[in-house]
Amino acid sequence: MPTPAELSRRALDYAAANQDALLELLETLCKIPAPSNQEELRAEFVRNYLLDAGAEHVYIDPALNVVCPLGCQDADDIRVFMAHTDTVFPASTKLEPRIAGGRMHCPGVGDDTANVAVLLLCAKYILQNKLKPRVPVLIAFNSGEEGLGNLKGCRRLMRDYQGRVHSVISFDGGLTHVCNKAVGSSRYEIKATTQGGHSFGCFGNRNAIEVLAGLITELYAVKPPQKAGTKTTYNVGLIQGGTSVNTIAQSASMLYEIRSDDRECLEQMEQSLRQILAKRKSADAKVELQLLGQRPCMGEVDKQRQQELEQFHFDLLEKYVGQRPKTGSGSTDCNIPFSMGIPSLCYGMYNGQGAHTLEESLDIASLTTGMRVCLAAVLDCFVDE
Template identity: 35%
Template sequence: MKIRINHLETIMNSLLRIGLLAAFTIAPFWVQAQDDEKEPAKKEPVVAAKQYTDEIKALAQTPSVKKALAMFPEREAWTRQNLITLTEIPAPPFAEEVRGRAYADMLRKVGADSVWTDEAGNVLAKRRGKSGNKTVVLEAHLDTVFPAETDVKIKQRGDTLYAPGVGDDTRGLAMVLTILDVMEKTGVETDADVLFIGTVGEEGLGDLRGVKKLFNTPGLKIDSYIAIDGLGSTSITHRGLGSHRYLVTFKGPGGHSSGSFGLVNPHGALGRAIYYFTQDADKFTKQGVRTTYNVGIVGGGTSVNAIPFESNMQVDMRSESPEQLAGIDKLFQAAIQRALREENAMKRLGPDLTVDIEMVGDRPSGSIDQNNPLVQRAIAATGHVGAQPALRVGSTNSNIPFSKGVPAITMGAGGKGGGAHALNEWWLDDKSYLAMQRTLLVLLAEAGVR
């Protein structure tokens, strides 16, 4: 047995052409699966403590901030054009460079103090604060789930924009850019440094590699993290849904179905492993914090009359509880070893099967308390713009700061949309300026206004 942890760029490219294209043919089910990643909002209204409501109200009345808030509706046409420009630049997983260069140029043009691209491909723009004693991040991700050959040309029907990636998360990139632009145009000054960032590797097997790089960069201390992902003006993700993802490959000698009968069969081991895992996982997930599991892709074999030399599967496990995630992972590992032993015990000739277990995704769980100042400010700012705050759990770039004890939230980029991760993805401007207004208020409350 061999266990490895790898980002699997090569495998990702092939899976994009197989698994992802299959997902396009069942888009409604895929979209539902994405939506189910986040819990429904709590039924009871979410209200911030009075001190934070008062703080946001006072901040919104500061002359420079008041001017900035009023400018967002005026800048929507410009934001929309940037959205179109960026959407039409392909940004497949592990190949975000072209979009990254374009985004860096946009950040420079609106007046960031310095712009650079790190070793992972993240694009960072720094706006210096008066003291610089604190660093606040405002971030959206550059990558989409679509392979390079996907047609990402915007198609407009009425007021609605259609294109793969137009909402997730290109709208977030456009929004981050507009917030920097408006701060520059209105002269809003902060006490803390603010980093405006386009990250790589948020989607799928990218495994949050961009934000992982940020938090492993020597000399870069991040004090607050605000991610923009998803749409609308209500969601506040303050709990991280962790996940473990594996590629498991059973390997044997292979041979003729009759002439080599008695050799170990990788498919037999794979079938046993799936059976044992799902039986144990079903019992395990009926108790405790919500935990999910899925065998998403299986493959291998060459012919009906050939004993396969390889059989593989991809498995996804999720929970916001680190303990639950570790528990179901343990069951998974045990099921694989049991299946391996039993299949090898059945052989009549030839060598044993082997198994390669490759961890292709590791998103840590974590959260910040609802009473944390960052969450309270987000609740207060959402209410201030006339929206109803909705606290959620999700799998986003905020998972990494959650796991490191850094205050973080993920908020929507405004407007309405649908078809995320599907070819028919769409976005509609429905008071999307509200999302920018509330995000600016949260950012400034964290960074301090001078």
């Protein structure tokens, strides 16, 4: 890949002239609730926006992705640029964007609404000016990136375009950090059930809470694999169970997750979980394991192609942001293409704070830089003179 080219005068003027339009678009998007698996309203807005800008083949797929292919018909080597429409906030969340002290405040404003807004404006520039793609490009506003979405949107996209994707850039997160390695995870509900009974009259019967507690103690005695250059973790995030103070608990359950940036280590942790569970099962206690979600680890990604992609985007970020980005592993939409061996990167178009909290905000001035970065990243695939 060549070094990032200069943006055309026309593109620079477009970025400068659309600063207010970007804020307005961001505010409008912020107000449209989009919990994972309920992205319908945002998807519809995004599709209509693209249609208004002149898109011809835009569609919403069954996973609620808004997909805008440009020069992709029968083509391989498709460059995918995506930003996710869903947020972690339930539909009941108050969504009232507020500007104060150079910042915009609203749950979800940065993650990932700002990136959706910037990519939308970038797509509008391409569509309005009828730019010719040099290589096939797919711009997607995908569903289901956050927890409960379980990467549903990206999975669907990668399946629909299987064998035809050259690389994936997921615009998610900020301008100073790039995720270039996948953290895989498995999330489970583990449930213990026993006969239970009256705390006094049936004393001696197995107690589901005691079974679960023993299980937790054992799980926390597991030493995660210590393979050099990798990180593996586990967590019990929630427990519930029991009936009353004078009842021997009949059921108790917990949410348990394991994470690793290494496939082998993740598999080892899965194995030790299954061994521990098998030991805990007995005639008077049932232990059930239910998989709630799974994000795959890195597959066999061609090192040189991944490096070329990194070089180009790191140079680009350095050029417009003024510093080379930090890198690290993460659990993002890129897990899916990574697991399929497709070179990928994840970064975003703003500087923000408090992602996944009600106090989330972003620095409005950083969006100006973000707009240029997005244009430079995507327009590299188009002829724009």
